[in-house]
Amino acid sequence: MNYKELLISIYQEVIEGKSYSSKINNGTLKNIEIIAKKCFSQKGVYTVLVTLIIYKILHPEQDIRNHQAQIEGGFSGRVIDTQYISPTLRELGLPAMAESGWTTRSLEQPYPYTLDYQGRIGNKQVKKAFLELLDTIQNQKINPKYILHELLTQIIAIQQLNKVVIQPLNNAEKLTINKIIKVLDSQFSFNYKIFGGSKLPVLAFYSLYQVIITEISRYNNCQLKQLGSHTASDKRSKTAGDIEIFNNDKLFEVLEIKLDKQVDLNIIRIAREKIIKYNPQRYYVLSYLDVKEEERKEIDDIIEKVKYEHGCQMIVNGVIPTLKYYLRLISKLDNFINAYSRLIQDDLELKSVHKQKWIELLKELENDL
Known part of the structure; x- marks a missing residue:
């Protein structure tokens, strides 16, 4: 059995309702819960943990804390993750990195993941739980399969809680641009008191481009690149911005979208660096x-x-005015609303509060039609 097959088989056991939680002590269960609850914001930690556990099951003699080949007695966890684990997690609809958990700077340090590991994992509670779980596997000889099984069980349960079905609007043909803008403005400005809301305008523009590239001749032969994680930096995910449009495999347009930051010189200078590197026509x-x-x-x-100097047209503007302009370009406004609702419904990083708020706003919009 290879790495992919093993991960899928454990996932299938979880789906079938099998449980090993009774075989895990309370301290370990608590650490698993910490990682599960932070699997979206600390995706690198979770992905590395999954990779190391899978490797340990297939190679029980390996000290998985020695996660790099350059560490004495080590192996290349990143290669296993890149080739097998992250792609399989995506295939299963689970949280996953764009490439590998080891692209996270705090996890790529060439030192063993012992309890005194100095890598600056942002969340101290997550760091402690991660290192203690690896110590538990290596030194307390707990079956690593039990830990991975419980981790996936909790993550799938969290995903189910965040799963929301968004019904299409009735009378969508009566939509107006002003009414759509009003609900989008309310959605973006709402205080959700939880991270994730900054992805909403990204999804809004992505939905618009899904419609626009089928209707406007400028975008003939263009393709939207699949949206990546909104929590990953562009540098780490190797992208030029939040949304990328390609024309015959050449980067055509890029959108970098900020919800809670003003456009300042620093943001513009970073954009200029990306233009030089990726060479789009518009940014x-x-x-x-x-x-x-x-x-x-x-x-x-x-x-x-x-x-x-570079032939690229940079366009700096507000989110709401730009959305209003783009909405004027599409022939059927309900195509945008339906596409946007689908993205919100299916997004793995948004929480149920984001989705429920959109349902609430859709009801208000429907009552106003």
């Missing part, structure tokens, strides 16, 4: 909070310089 920098006025002149100077 949109959009913010719900618009542009930092005191830096606008310097921002405009950079935009002009980028156009002159």
Whole structure:
């Protein structure tokens, strides 16, 4: 049995309702719960843990804390993750990294994952749970399959709680741009008191492009790149921005979208670096909070310089005005609403509170039609 087959077989056991929780002590169960609850915001930690456990099951003699080949007695966990684990997690509809958990800087340090590991995993509670679980597997000889089985059980339970069915609008043909903008504005500005809301405008623009590339001649032969994780940095995910449009395999347009940050010089300079590296024809920098006025002149100077030196048109604007403009370009507004609702419904990073809020706003919109 290879790495992929083993992961799928354990997943199938979870789906069939098998449980090993009675074989795990309370301290270990608590650590598993910590990792499960943070599997979206600390996706690298969770992915590395899954990889190491799978490797341990197939190679019980290996000290899996020695996660790199350059560590004495080590092996390349990253290769196993990249080739087998992350792709299989995506295939199973579970949280997954774009490439590997080892692209996370705090996890790629060339030192064993012992209890005194110095890598700066952002969440101290998650770091402690991760290292203690590996110590438990290695030193207390608990069956690693029990831990992975319980971890997947808890993650699937969390996903089920976040699963929401969003019904299509009745009378969608009566939609107007102003009414759509009103509900989007309410959705983006709502205080969810939990991370994840910054992905909503990204999904809104992605939905618009799903419609636009089928209707506007400028986008003939264009393809939308699949959305990646909104928690991964562009540098780590090797992308030019939040949304990428390709034309015959060449990068055509990029959208970088901010919900809670004004467009400032730092954001524009980072965008310029990406333009130089990836060479798109257009690069949109959009913010719900618009542009930092005191830096606008310097921002405009950079935009002009980028156009002159690299031929790329940078467009800086607000999220809401840009959405309003794009909505004028599509023939059927219900195509956008339906596409957007599907993305919200199926997104693994959004929480149920984000989805329930959209259902609430859709009901208000429907009552107004």
